[in-house]
Amino acid sequence: MKLEEAREQFIQAWGTLGSSWGINKAMAQIQAILLIAPEPLSTEEIMEQLNISRGNANMNIRALIDWGIVHKVYKTGERKDFFTSEKDIWELARRVATERKRRELDPVLKMLQQVSKVDDSSSREVKEFKKITASIEKFGHKAASTLDMFAKADQHWFFGLFTRKKR
Amino acid sequence: MKLEEAREQFIQAWGTLGSSWGINKAMAQIQAILLIAPEPLSTEEIMEQLNISRGNANMNIRALIDWGIVHKVYKTGERKDFFTSEKDIWELARRVATERKRRELDPVLKMLQQVSKVDDSSSREVKEFKKITASIEKFGHKAASTLDMFAKADQHWFFGLFTRKKR
DNA sequence: CTAAACTTTCAAAAAATATTGAAAGTTTTA
DNA sequence: TAAAACTTTCAATATTTTTTGAAAGTTTAG
Numbered sequence: 001m002k003l004e005e006a007r008e009q010f011i012q013a014w015g016t017l018g019s020s021w022g023i024n025k026a027m028a029q030i031q032a033i034l035l036i037a038p039e040p041l042s043t044e045e046i047m048e049q050l051n052i053s054r055g056n057a058n059m060n061i062r063a064l065i066d067w068g069i070v071h072k073v074y075k076t077g078e079r080k081d082f083f084t085s086e087k088d089i090w091e092l093a094r095r096v097a098t099e100r101k102r103r104e105l106d107p108v109l110k111m112l113q114q115v116s117k118v119d120d121s122s123s124r125e126v127k128e129f130k131k132i133t134a135s136i137e138k139f140g141h142k143a144a145s146t147l148d149m150f151a152k153a154d155q156h157w158f159f160g161l162f163t164r165k166k167r
Numbered sequence: 168m169k170l171e172e173a174r175e176q177f178i179q180a181w182g183t184l185g186s187s188w189g190i191n192k193a194m195a196q197i198q199a200i201l202l203i204a205p206e207p208l209s210t211e212e213i214m215e216q217l218n219i220s221r222g223n224a225n226m227n228i229r230a231l232i233d234w235g236i237v238h239k240v241y242k243t244g245e246r247k248d249f250f251t252s253e254k255d256i257w258e259l260a261r262r263v264a265t266e267r268k269r270r271e272l273d274p275v276l277k278m279l280q281q282v283s284k285v286d287d288s289s290s291r292e293v294k295e296f297k298k299i300t301a302s303i304e305k306f307g308h309k310a311a312s313t314l315d316m317f318a319k320a321d322q323h324w325f326f327g328l329f330t331r332k333k334r
Numbered sequence: 335c336t337a338a339a340c341t342t343t344c345a346a347a348a349a350a351t352a353t354t355g356a357a358a359g360t361t362t363t364a
Numbered sequence: 365t366a367a368a369a370c371t372t373t374c375a376a377t378a379t380t381t382t383t384t385g386a387a388a389g390t391t392t393a394g
Contacts, residue, residue, distance in 0.1 A: 006282040038295040115173040
């Protein structure tokens, strides 16, 4: 297989994966090309490689920087900005997990906390509502601490947990 | 807080959470109302509670059934179909995790396997490509077995792993 | 069998999301 | 300081995704 073909497959698949996880396809694809680029790329190079406009490139690069997984690099003698991706996959996963927890899980936990104050009543509706939301809240907190653990953990320790014997 | 208000908050938040994870908002909201419903609901009841059309309700209910997290229930003496959600949150999470692994992670692992056959070369481009894709593949396999473990594990054992001391 | 009750499908419309490109803004060089 | 080099913004446009509703399909009761 030629590099060009492999690159294309990788970029496409990464974009599709991103899409199904609610991430803009262009954003995922920019990250893909930065991942496999041996050198930081300029906005022009990104635009050209993905056939996207300057505005699109700019906005999505910024979003990636906000996620903390792409960094601006200054090259001496060059005026334009260059960009590089975090290349350590473990670190990448940690950043994404931490960020998504903060943006998506935490607000839900806050909401569950809120709704637990629903007026007590003997109605089946209220009982069921409380029961379910409480169980989700409990699960959510466990998931949150697992993510916190993941964010701080050493890779080998973390994955090792699952391949060792019970007890 | 009144039940109506709490319900509304819960349904909205569940829909938003779904959206940010690439799941149709209506689909997530249908699941939300089924979760907190003490009894199975009919298509009519779902349409009314969420203000959505019959076609929309029908398609998204089917999608939820395909995910294995909503079930059709037959009520004796009733001609129409009723639906109920899996109420055990741990089981729900397992189903979703298993399904998403199958739909999203597995294809990426397959692609990575494919592109690892890229023609060898001493070019920096090929070297970097191989290095990164190999590291993603390695990580992906570890994530896959962790998910498989999660899918089979007992809840208390699984979460317990993270709260116990290292070593 | 047949008509009522109910479910499914899908083309068209609406809504949401992503993309463009050019103007405005900023920084650097000479 | 002027203008070239580069970046950012955002209204308009294009694309994708979701939703609708009515027609077609299916099942059940009588």
